[in-house]
Amino acid sequence: MHATYTMLILTAVFSAPIVLYILRARAGKGEIYIRPIAGLSAIDEAVGRATEMGRPVLYSTGLSYLSIEGLCAVAILSHVARLAAKYDLRIIVPVNSYLLYPIAEEAVREAYADVGKLDLFKAEDVIFIPGQFPYAAGVVGIMHRERVAATFFFGYFAAESLILAEAGSQVGAIQVAGTPDILQIPFFITACDYTIIGEEFYAATAYLTHEPTMIGSLRGQDIGKMILATLTILLLVFGLLMAFAPKTFFSNWLLDLLLR
Amino acid sequence: MPAPTELEKKERMSAEKLVFLIIAVLVVVYIAGDCILYSLRQGFDGFWERLGVGIGAICTIGIYSFLYRENPIYRFLEHILVGLSVGYGTGVVWTEVIQPQWLDRMFGAEGQPANYLWLLVLIPGIMWYFQLSRRHVWISRFVIMFFMGTGAGGAFRGTFQFFFSERGQVIQTFKPILTESAGSLHFTWLNFSNLVFIVVVLCVLSYFFFTFRHETNPVLRGSSRLGRYFLMVCFGTIFGTTIQGRMSLFIDRLVFLYHDWLGISG
Amino acid sequence: MNGEAPSRMAWYDRLQKIDPRIIYLVVFVLVSIPFFVPIPVKMEVSPVVKKLYDKVEQIAEDNKRKKGPEKFVLLAMDWSPSVKAENQPQTAAMIEHLFRRGVRFAIMSHLLPEGPMMAERIAEHIAKKYNKRYGVDWVNFGFRQMRFADYMAFVRDMYAIISKDYRGTPIRDVPMMKNIRGLRDFALVFDVTGSGAYADWVYYAQPEAHFDIGVGVTAIIGPSIRPLIDAGQVVGMMEGLSGAAQYEQLLNIRGQASRGMGSQNLAHLWVIVALILGNIGYIASRRREKKLKKELK
């Protein structure tokens, strides 16, 4: 299928604000506000509790592979690992994808190096377990054996979400989760202490990293969503007009335009 | 109950071990008997089939033992599963893709002429493996980023097709909220549902506005709060349907245990 | 604390802290019962299941009346053994329907190697009942791993990617393939999956080839299909085991799914009971706390 003319125009309409705001943010023009994300402060709390108990924390990237999602998960991992390193905590990171694995390992190493504790970094604590249920089984096993005090689930999760979260709550860990996959959120909400919902995951990354690209992109996306909302409302209004005055100028006009 | 003393704990542990052991012996004896019985009746075929089912039963029960407590059998099976999955996955990529889609084309097969230009695939193909070296990892970025680039270009067109083609998500959010029949307008049940639909879409969408201040904007404040409630309804329905899915999985395992293995249910 | 030993927990606390292993045991017992005491179940057929059924019926009718070239059905088997509990009965119900109405179909997957293999076994099993033959009444392309670029190639020209069937026979030699020029000859793609595999068909293939899409999904994926059904991108679906059971009901057979619904029934009721028990305990303990606070004041 090739683009219709309307699609071409819409391509520009939706892309332009994103690119524009990214470039603006990178040039340092205009402060962009990001609304606070509820679950984020819980990360510090969880790491704090693990420190009190002197037990390791576990950071799972779920089934994330090498994609923006996975890289966001690694970005949040950097933040958590740095916190852990600061308090001399062990952080265990099971990774599912062979492409993401070296990137995650590097992130943890860097985090320890950043706070000057590279000697505490253990490469074998970043663990590669392929496959969905093998991964779930492996991570659950680790949680039980190491009696982790805090667990973080960030990234892409599928059915294993509840297996992991239940295991975490059974060992009494304080749990923070965030995933863009909406289908798994109900289970994180029930089994975790704090849950970051859907797209908030990306906003959280932007919030933690202060990366201008991400922040600018968020702003551009918001503009895109505004356009979509406006379109929806317009369609509604035109629908009403159509009902009152069928087969006149208004009837189907917008719809025709969109499909042309 | 008063906190158990060390001695009590130890006693309970050894009692648990004993129960574990008894169950394990029973299972093994049953399987052995089953196999012998069938091999007498149907020869080697029967033996092999029942052996397979028996091993399946051990795997199933072994994993379920985890529900009681983490234990060495579970740990062992967990590793076996990883091995089998990766072994299988690797083999399949070879036999389903590399052999027919690459080697056959390169060396020629079934009347197709050989085309050694396909050898060039090796150059980007090898690049994947620089992932393994910390020093030369950048080489792997060529092929990784190329794939991410094609994916990105594809996602681009996908989004627009998904939104704005005839059966597109945006187009189909256009819903009549009044019905005209016999010259007058009605507000039917369907119209009401449509209205609900549109309101929910807008409220949920507004919850995911991140760069606007929700507190100072009265519309956004209201709609995003409502949006959160609507999301909760959505999560509730997901939870409800999922119960069914998860139970199906367990029912499936019980069919195996009761019907295939023990043969005690119809 | 009024000096009570922890062993004598108040009833509402106890109600909130039942050992999970007891809850597990109840699940086990309840789900087991219907295996030995069959409970007949009858379900209301959901509109989304009915729509899928009607679509297949319509294809069969059109083929019978020779309305245009023969149309086929593509079974995209993007499921693995781990979700066979739900996807297997769905696949079986669909294949049963296709064989019964003489609609010819192809099996494939671009994501999972196991799906086509499992579907093949089901097809062979049901084929005996209807006297159907491989290669004539159905074909299996097997598994072809495809990323975006390869998938697009497949959509444009499926023979570029599918060169052999799963048995290694060159695809052009399979008798049934003579009538299939490309994806446009398929009237319906029925995607059975426990993941988001349907998305590739909806995003990339449908806008090109204009077929209808039906899905058989695990119960958890069901909710995310709803907006697609609303938009007409997906015509109908079997949602989890109950969806398959309803389809079996439409076909007048009592298959695997119908048998499982008895266990579902009891398990669901137990979940609701457990939920209520926990909340009674919770509300009671909250009341007690409030009372204590008042007394303290």
Add this chain to the structure above:
Amino acid sequence: MRRNIIIILTFVGGLYYFLEFVLPGETGISKLIVEIGKVTLAIGACAFLLGVINLLRLHGTRVVLRRSGWHNSAALIVALFVMLIVHLVRYYSHAAEGDAVWRIYNLLWDNMRVPLDSTIFSLLAFYIVSAAYRSFRIKSGEAAVMMAAAVVVMLGQIPTGQEVTLWLKGYENDPGLWWLSRIRVDTIREWLMQYWNGAAQRGIIFGAAIGGLAMSLRIWLSLERGSFFDRQ
């Protein structure tokens, strides 16, 4: 230099599909789509050994150094190679079903891999009940709403639940009382799923798709930053 090459590669990779979409009609580049697909398929497949190598490194060291649990690691490696070899032998020997290779293959696949995988998955049946029991408490308005929706959906999908309100079906065509047939448990479930959940999902899709668009733009135009992209 390296960086520029990567930027160009990424851009070209995406550009093709973008142009193919944007340019009207059947141009020459549309025909290429099939050829490119064949090549990328082969290139992508070349990565197939990465997972194995990573696993061998991890578990091989465990076995060699006799770390705790090394026998499990050894079992993993053995299982991996046995499965791989059996699969290849089965493929290349063109063995017929019933041959020894097939038997071993079925034993490994049907009787080990499948039960293990599905049993681990089915642990969820237990976990979901205990999660519902332990954490579904009416702590807030939000929790109450979520719980109510879950209970209605559960009742609406089981025979017993449907039975309770089935008698209302008779009112379907009653001009005054038609709404009674709308409050059957199963119709409410359907309504919730289609109009409430469907709409919420669409709201989410709107956001997610725009997000996806932004991500692809960022990758495609190499606007992305972060340690992964900066170190190229």
